Amino acid sequence: MPGLAFDREGNRLGRGKGYYDRFLAELDGAGYSYVTIGFCMEAQVVPRLPRESWDKNMNALCTAGEFIVFK
Numbered sequence: 567m568p569g570l571a572f573d574r575e576g577n578r579l580g581r582g583k584g585y586y587d588r589f590l591a592e593l594d595g596a597g598y599s600y601v602t603i604g605f606c607m608e609a610q611v612v613p614r615l616p617r618e619s620w621d622k623n624m625n626a627l628c629t630a631g632e633f634i635v636f637k
Contacts, residue, residue, distance in 0.1 A: 567624065572604045576623035576636035577615040590622045601625045608632075 567586055569578040580586060593600055604624040608631055627634045 567602055567604050569604055569606060569610070571610050571612050571615060572606055572624065572627050573612055573615045574627075574634065575614070576625070576627070577617050577621065578604055578624055579615050584620070587620050587622055591620070603628055605629075 567578065569580055571579040578586075590600070590602070602622060602624045603626045605628050608629045611627070611629060623636065625636055627636070
């Protein structure tokens, strides 16, 4: 999934329109299972991002230098 920024807890900052959060909520509602992987440059990884109740965490984060799997 794209994003403007990610943190090392699996949070993602998008563009503020909620497209991916709504899409993932539809998948949840339909009973699908899925894995979310954030792809970004290392400079987009920040210490901490704000989180709202509707935000979906990433299962993993992939940069050019590392691949992080979140529990």
